[in-house]
Amino acid sequence: MSHQLPDVQSSSPEVSVGLNRVGVTGVEKLVKIAREDDRPIVLMASFEVFVDLPSWRKGIDMSRNMEVVDEILEEATAKPALRVEDVCGEAAERLLERHDYTTKAEVRMEAEYIIREETPASNIPTQATADIIASATATAEGTREEIGARVVGMTVCPCSQGMSESRARMVMEDLDIDAETIDAFLEEVPQPGHSQRGHATLTVESDGAPEVDLNELIEVARDSMSARIYNLAKRPDEDWMTYNAHADAKFVEDCVRALAEGVVDRFPDLPDDAVVYMEQSNDESIHQHNAHAERLAEFGQLKAELNGEN
Template identity: 40%
Template sequence: MNVCFPDTQDDTPRIPIELNRVGVTGVKKLLRIERINKRPIILLPTFDAFVDLPNDQKGIHMSRSPEAISEVMEDVTKNSALEVETICAEIVNKMMQKHEYAKRVEVHMTSDYMHIRESPATKNKTQEVSKLKAKAIGYREDGQIKIQKMIGAEVIGMTVCPCAQESVKEADKSKLLEFLDEQTTEKVLNTVTFASHNQRGIGTLLIEVPENEVIKAEDIMSIVEKAMSSPVYELLKRPDENAVVMNAHEKPVFVEDCVRNMMEGILENFYHLPDDTVITAKQINEESIHRHNAYAEKNTTMKELKEELNIKSDD
């Protein structure tokens, strides 16, 4: 006997209010990405998927969102050369078909990304983890589905406070002048590395991927990491620890500097991208001498970024 269950999602809500984002979070899948002449990358990504909901509909058909993710991921196993941002775009397209009432669909993907690197002094190989991020937003326009794709990364590094370092330097200068002349004191100040307080920095950078363009996540990770005072490492011997600390204190940066450094890295690596390419960067520095954290963010386009720095776009 077949039972016809009621579809209460299509009922009229008691309170007719439109909702911006309704969906599912924390959907985990296994993903294998093939690479030419390299070992494949195995990821365990987590997906969040949302649609907007009109004011005359009680609820979305919730099961259709993880269903769309599953169907796309099944297709990916047959074509594992797809970039992660394209996978998100395919999910958006599938959700648009299943949620015909939705004007806007948004899909986020985050996954741990393992990579091998060498420690700075002993050159020991160590496994490091960053966060690979991808995003796709789809919307209906004139009967067509338009989809924006973004690729990005979240990287942990180390920052050194410039303000505290200058304070320490001035305090030490006063002490040195008690028994050294001005010229010798300056030589000492220019030779030694001065202490400061440190932060664990968490940098995030997302950039839109235009059609027919390929942006490597590894390049974005490199930009974020270089924006801070120093990389951090899972495995460090004493010579490595010394190298990390010394190198970091030679490059003190504020949280604001980190975001500006990311913007500079974007221009150096992706200057050729279209003017309307969207860029989002943020930095969180987890303070060591304060109970609060420091935060900075920048949302811009390639055109706006070039205009701010008085850089002429190519014709």
């Protein structure tokens, strides 16, 4: 005689409170990104999958839900995708279909992405890394997808650089160097400032049209800081990074503004209701604390601000 196991998750909870996000995290899958005339890029991706839970239901049936999640992610990642955010979008829509008590499904993915490039001065082949961020939220109204990246770079503090420049000016004045020569020297040779390793995060969320190119987003993020950094660097490359970083000293706030300017410049056809998230976090070198700035705004609002309309 078989024994029917109780479906406790579908019963009513003792406390009738709905939950916004219930699901699983740390689900690892291989994702293939298609490329024209080349082999797909293979990513080891980590997924987070959530659905909302009404107040009348005790739980989402985690074991059965995990089977659904695994099945859906397997189907969504089985073939190469043109856009990594579409993998999340397909999975979120299928989750919504399979959960009759759910009004919203969310799928988030992160993966390390390898960029092949050359060092800036020695032109030696090397690789850089970026963390891809992709997500999708599916509701009865439709699906919104997000794509972006987190990258590392170098920043230099304008405040400490200004103090170094002031000191250099006083020393040269004491050496009876004329003001015109001092100005020319300081214009040509940026003065020291304390530097940081910076972390820039840039994402764009929209209804999927027009297409946002991941590689261009990464370029915008890398260029938002004082200088790019490179895993492999000969002495000419180290000199290039040091000089260029000090020639473009930026506060943490300036980096976020550069992200905004870069998005508006590189993606002029984004819809006004696309949501842009920009974040900069700097690992301070002369303090125990770190510096942080961020902005979340609709694309239309950013355009208006940069055009001086607000």
